[in-house]
Amino acid sequence: MNQNPSDISAAPEIPAEWLAEFEAAARRPLEQRLRYAFIHTYKPVLDDEPFRAFDTMADYRRWCEENLPDWLGYGRV
Amino acid sequence: MAAFEYRQAEEVRDAFARHGVEYLFLGKSGAILLGFPDTTQDVDVFVKPSETNGKALVAALGELGFVLTTERAAEVARGKDFVQIRNGPFDLDLVFAPDGIESFDDASRRHLEVAGFPVCHIDDIIASKEAARRAKDRESLPRLKSFRDYLRQQGRI
Numbered sequence: 603m604n605q606n607p608s609d610i611s612a613a614p615e616i617p618a619e620w621l622a623e624f625e626a627a628a629r630r631p632l633e634q635r636l637r638y639a640f641i642h643t644y645k646p647v648l649d650d651e652p653f654r655a656f657d658t659m660a661d662y663r664r665w666c667e668e669n670l671p672d673w674l675g676y677g678r679v
Numbered sequence: 680m681a682a683f684e685y686r687q688a689e690e691v692r693d694a695f696a697r698h699g700v701e702y703l704f705l706g707k708s709g710a711i712l713l714g715f716p717d718t719t720q721d722v723d724v725f726v727k728p729s730e731t732n733g734k735a736l737v738a739a740l741g742e743l744g745f746v747l748t749t750e751r752a753a754e755v756a757r758g759k760d761f762v763q764i765r766n767g768p769f770d771l772d773l774v775f776a777p778d779g780i781e782s783f784d785d786a787s788r789r790h791l792e793v794a795g796f797p798v799c800h801i802d803d804i805i806a807s808k809e810a811a812r813r814a815k816d817r818e819s820l821p822r823l824k825s826f827r828d829y830l831r832q833q834g835r836i
Contacts, residue, residue, distance in 0.1 A: 613832065614776045614825070614828040616825045616828055616829055616832075617825065620822055620825050620826075620829075621825075621829065622722075623716045624714070624715075624716065624825075624826060626712050626716070627715070627716035627797070627834075628714055632685070632712070632793065633685040633709065634793055635714065635716070636683070636688060636711065636712075637684070637685065638683070638716075638718075639708075639711040639716075639717065639718055639719060640682040640683040640684070640708075640711075640718070640719060640720070640832040641682050641718050641720060641817070642681060642682040642720055642770070643720065644683045648763075648765075649726075649765055649770075651765065652764070652765050652766030653747075653751050653762075653763070653764055653765070653766065654762070654763045655751070655754040655755070655759040655761070655762045655763075656759060656760055656762075657759055657760060657770065658760045658761075658776070659760045659761055659774075659776055659777070659778055661760070662749075662760065662761040663811070666748075672814075675813060675814040675815030675816075675818070676813055676814070676815065677814055678811075678812040678813060678814075679812055679813070679814050679817055
């Protein structure tokens with residue numbers, strides 16, 4: 603299909619490195635993608651309790667900010 | 680605790696289907712199901728908040744090996760906005776009212792299906808991360824948005 607030049611200019615530019623990663627991922631079967639994607643490392647405080655429940659998302663966000671180390675990245679910016 | 684595996688994703692999908700749980704994969708785990716190449720540690724599931732669905736969810740979680748006390752099962756069934764479970768076969772976050780998404784029904788209407796896995800639309804995944812305003816999301820959002828552009832260019836959304 604011929605592409606209209608205005609379509610080309612309108613298409614958002616995806617950084618080449620990311621585009622290559624997206625295309626590589628698209629070639630992998632789902633099972634393999636999941637194997638690469640899920641990792642497990644210990645997160646202090648967050649992983650120290652087996653169960654937590656929060657009435658509201660605001661409560662949860664507040665708890666994260668007050669209790670988790672900043673470097674985990676759960677604080678709001 | 681081992682990392683989440685494809686086999687477990689299938690078990691979630693199948694157990695939730697058996698019990699009729701209405702849910703969608705959300706967050707980075709949802710994006711990964713859509714093909715986003717990245718890493719994550721836990722599984723985020725957006726669950727429809729309703730009494731019937733909550734009870735079905737508790738039954739499905741039991742079948743998957745999550746051991747919940749009566750009190751905790753009641754909290755899950757009641758649909759607190761956010762529940763984090765760390766003593767099951769994998770780390771699981773249950774989200775009943777994610778930031779940035781109006782309602783489960785809205786998200787469900789837009790959802791995408793990947794190998795039988797119901798996944799939030801990439802627009803909703805991005806909206807929830809934008810609304811959460813967390814430092815870790817701010818880092819991943821530009822790449823997620825480029826991934827959305829890629830899906831559009833591929834005609835997948």
